[in-house]
Amino acid sequence: MPQSEMQVPISSNNFVDAEAVIVAKDVQKWYDNGFHVLKGVSMNVYKGEVVVIMGPSGSGKSTFIRTFNALEPYQEGSIEIDGVRIANDLKDIEAVRREVGMVFQQFNLFPHLTVLQNVTLAPIWVRRWPKAKAEEIAMRLLDRVGIAEQAYKFPGQMSGGQQQRVAIARSLAMQPKVMLFDEPTSALDPEMVREVLDVMRNLAKDGMTMVCVTHEVGFAKEVADRVVLMDGGVLVEENTPEEFFNNPREERSQAFLSQIL
Amino acid sequence: MTTVSSRPIERGAPRVQSIGPVAWSRKHLFNSWFNSILTIVLGLTLGAALFNLLSWAFIQANWSVVADNFGNFMSGLYPPESYWRIWSVLGIIMGLSGLTWGLLARNQPQLFSRNVLIGLGAIALFFILWPLTRPHTPYLIGVLVLLAVAAAAGQAIGRKAPGSTKWILAAWLVSYFVDLYLLGGGPFFGRGTLSPSLFYSIIVMLGGGIVAGWQLSQRISIPQIPTWISKIVLFLVGFIVVYQVLWRLPYALGLDVGLKNVSTNSWGGLTLTLLLAISGIALCFPAGVLLALGRRSKLPIVQAFSVAYIELIRGVPLISILFMGQVLIPLFLPEGVRPDRVVRAIIGLTIFSAAYLAENVRAGLQAVPLGQSEAAQSLGLNKPLTTALIVLPQALKTAIPAIVGQFISLFQDTTLLGIVGLVELLGISQNLLASPTYLGDYKEGYVFIAAIYWVFCYAMSYGSRRIESALNTDLR
Ligand SMILES: Nc1ncnc2c1ncn2[C@@H]1O[C@H](COP(=O)(O)OP(=O)(O)O)[C@@H](O)[C@H]1O
Numbered sequence: 001m002p003q004s005e006m007q008v009p010i011s012s013n014n015f016v017d018a019e020a021v022i023v024a025k026d027v028q029k030w031y032d033n034g035f036h037v038l039k040g041v042s043m044n045v046y047k048g049e050v051v052v053i054m055g056p057s058g059s060g061k062s063t064f065i066r067t068f069n070a071l072e073p074y075q076e077g078s079i080e081i082d083g084v085r086i087a088n089d090l091k092d093i094e095a096v097r098r099e100v101g102m103v104f105q106q107f108n109l110f111p112h113l114t115v116l117q118n119v120t121l122a123p124i125w126v127r128r129w130p131k132a133k134a135e136e137i138a139m140r141l142l143d144r145v146g147i148a149e150q151a152y153k154f155p156g157q158m159s160g161g162q163q164q165r166v167a168i169a170r171s172l173a174m175q176p177k178v179m180l181f182d183e184p185t186s187a188l189d190p191e192m193v194r195e196v197l198d199v200m201r202n203l204a205k206d207g208m209t210m211v212c213v214t215h216e217v218g219f220a221k222e223v224a225d226r227v228v229l230m231d232g233g234v235l236v237e238e239n240t241p242e243e244f245f246n247n248p249r250e251e252r253s254q255a256f257l258s259q260i261l
Numbered sequence: 262m263t264t265v266s267s268r269p270i271e272r273g274a275p276r277v278q279s280i281g282p283v284a285w286s287r288k289h290l291f292n293s294w295f296n297s298i299l300t301i302v303l304g305l306t307l308g309a310a311l312f313n314l315l316s317w318a319f320i321q322a323n324w325s326v327v328a329d330n331f332g333n334f335m336s337g338l339y340p341p342e343s344y345w346r347i348w349s350v351l352g353i354i355m356g357l358s359g360l361t362w363g364l365l366a367r368n369q370p371q372l373f374s375r376n377v378l379i380g381l382g383a384i385a386l387f388f389i390l391w392p393l394t395r396p397h398t399p400y401l402i403g404v405l406v407l408l409a410v411a412a413a414a415g416q417a418i419g420r421k422a423p424g425s426t427k428w429i430l431a432a433w434l435v436s437y438f439v440d441l442y443l444l445g446g447g448p449f450f451g452r453g454t455l456s457p458s459l460f461y462s463i464i465v466m467l468g469g470g471i472v473a474g475w476q477l478s479q480r481i482s483i484p485q486i487p488t489w490i491s492k493i494v495l496f497l498v499g500f501i502v503v504y505q506v507l508w509r510l511p512y513a514l515g516l517d518v519g520l521k522n523v524s525t526n527s528w529g530g531l532t533l534t535l536l537l538a539i540s541g542i543a544l545c546f547p548a549g550v551l552l553a554l555g556r557r558s559k560l561p562i563v564q565a566f567s568v569a570y571i572e573l574i575r576g577v578p579l580i581s582i583l584f585m586g587q588v589l590i591p592l593f594l595p596e597g598v599r600p601d602r603v604v605r606a607i608i609g610l611t612i613f614s615a616a617y618l619a620e621n622v623r624a625g626l627q628a629v630p631l632g633q634s635e636a637a638q639s640l641g642l643n644k645p646l647t648t649a650l651i652v653l654p655q656a657l658k659t660a661i662p663a664i665v666g667q668f669i670s671l672f673q674d675t676t677l678l679g680i681v682g683l684v685e686l687l688g689i690s691q692n693l694l695a696s697p698t699y700l701g702d703y704k705e706g707y708v709f710i711a712a713i714y715w716v717f718c719y720a721m722s723y724g725s726r727r728i729e730s731a732l733n734t735d736l737r
């Protein structure tokens with residue numbers, strides 16, 4: 001895979017005029033056991049933007065991005081994806097999920113299907129593409145993430161890094177408007193982190209709108225348009241990467257950075 | 262490539278050494294004085310038992326009960342002049358098995374592995390050498406040959422047209438009804454009688470009627486009345502006319518053909534056992550899967566029904582369900598509608614096994630990580646697709662051993678039907694052994710049927726292990 005050039009980070013201001021893909025307003029969520037996990041979180045993500053969410057473990061990052069594709073319901077506030085409001089009684093929830101790709105920490109590939117079948121499943125069954133078209137596009141995507149020659153293997157026969165790249169291709173096959181990444185490299189052995197980050201970097205370069213929960217500082221500095229710190233169910237700080245890593249505004253950000261840097 | 266070993270002395274030595282039998286037994290059987298004594302004592306006991314068994318089987322035993330009644334054991338009181346119908350059923354089943362095998366092995370370089378070939382050869386040799394099967398040896402060998410030929414044909418078809426694989430399930434389904442008709446017989450163009458003419462009545466008469474009605478309602482319209490009424494009227498007219506014609510035509514033409522009716526009272530022996538087991542398995546599997554899904558459903562009524570059904574049935578012994586099936590089912594139905602007792606037995610077995618199967622499938626469903634359905638849903642798959650394509654296949658795969666275990670239980674449970682008057686394999690043996698001719702030949706009769714049960718159960722568990730390893734996609 002070609003190593004991407006160092007990108008000049010763009011300030012988030014560049015995007016204000018672009019259309020917002022995600023508009024989250026004052027989102028509140030309680031888990032069934034009464035735990036108040038999101039305490040009024042607001043965030044906009046604009047087209048083509050890469051937002052990195054950081055924060056200590058248990059601060060609600062996963063919960064927050066999982067509300068974007070309705071894997072977690074929320075109780076108050078509102079979330080709009082590309083103009084469609086996600087409500088708990090939304091009839092066609094699948095229509096929203098089609099537009100939002102998600103990559104999980106544990107890959108969650110389908111172990112009983114080959115790599116190619118993993119990637120073509122949703123296009124064939126949800127988009128109703130003919131098999132030949134789905135497979136052609138899948139092979140192009142697998143080529144893009146560098147695994148085309150392993151298309152007929154099963155996930156259990158691949159390394160973690162390869163599996164995560166397949167998972168990215170699987171999400172991309174639905175041609176989503178925005179991609180969510182929930183700590184995509186946390187379950188990987190160190191030597192495989194880079195191959196996955198390279199894929200994500202290229203994706204960002206191609207203009208994909210991305211929300212990434214990750215603690216990869218190098219990736220955030222290089223690719224992110226905006227870094228957000230989440231702690232205790234609220235957004236503590238929103239900043240450009242160089243400001244966030246060099247002179248963070250908030251005390252809690254400083255404390256967090258001193259732990260991970 | 263160099264390997265760094267923590268124990269350099271062992272470097273280069275193969276991990277598994279092939280050692281002679283003497284060295285092997287010294288290492289495993291005589292490695293301490295206690296183990297040596299244990300080995301000798303157990304060896305002598307087993308040897309004595311085996312010697313006694315063999316000397317009984319070959320010298321003392323009087324196998325005439327089996328030899329004289331081989332047909333009885335295989336098919337009960339089925340009229341011998343109609344045995345060819347049972348052979349045809351066996352032929353159909355073996356032919357389809359061969360085809361299925363060949364289709365599944367279409368990408369395999371060789372059709373039969375060495376072990377399978379040896380197994381088939383051993384079975385053929387057994388049929389040739391064993392005196393009891395002698396009158397039927399040509400047929401038995403013929404059936405085996407049919408299996409092999411069909412397998413080769415299946416492989417050839419599968420290679421030419423891979424799409425044909427999906428028809429095999431439909432073929433099995435149709436063959437079931439053909440087999441039932443072959444066993445039961447009766448006038449083929451029957452007037453509403455159930456089992457034998459079921460095929461003709463349902464498929465041909467209903468199907469023809471519906472097609473005709475549909476075509477008529479599509480082609481023409483009656484002027485001056487609303488189209489939907491005209492469509493319904495025309496459909497009914499077309500349906501009734503064609504249905505009646507198809508019903509009366511055979512008689513008008515004098516086509517009162519059909520196999521001689523063999524009432525289920527004369528069905529018996531291994532044939533009946535297999536019919537009960539196969540029908541029960543084929544019905545309880547989908548029922549069990551639906552109940553397992555129902556138990557996890559978010560709809561309260563569906564969930565409550567599934568839980569109530571499963572817990573109720575699991576709290577009742579099978580024998581009471583079988584009695585209830587024989588006595589109670591007719592009470593609930595209108596006068597005159599009296600399902601055949603074989604049908605009632607199959608319903609009873611199905612009702613019972615479905616509850617246990619549901620629990621096996623549920624365990625499999627619970628073993629599928631939540632992340633799997635989350636990933637499927639995040640791709641935009643709805644709930645039914647997620648269940649059908651992602652969760653259920655993985656759940657069934659983990660549940661295969663338990664499911665096949667349940668099938669094996671069902672197969673063995675058919676023996677209980679002797680108590681409600683069906684003369685399946687065990688029932689036949691009891692009837693025969695009760696006759697004065699074979700006084701004292703219990704051992705021979707029961708050893709013989711035990712061997713038959715064992716062969717089928719072992720085949721099922723062997724098959725399950727083969728399927729399991731074929732479906733294992735991890736680190737192949
Ligand atoms: N299903 C649940 N029920 C109750 N509490 C939960 C549930 N899932 C997560 N939590 C709690 O919510 C908090 C936030 O979780 P999460 O969003 O996974 O945090 P993060 O991704 O930032 O580590 C944690 O304290 C966690 O224990």
Ligand SMILES: [Mg+2]
Pocket residue numbers: 061062063182183
């Ligand atoms: Mg998390």
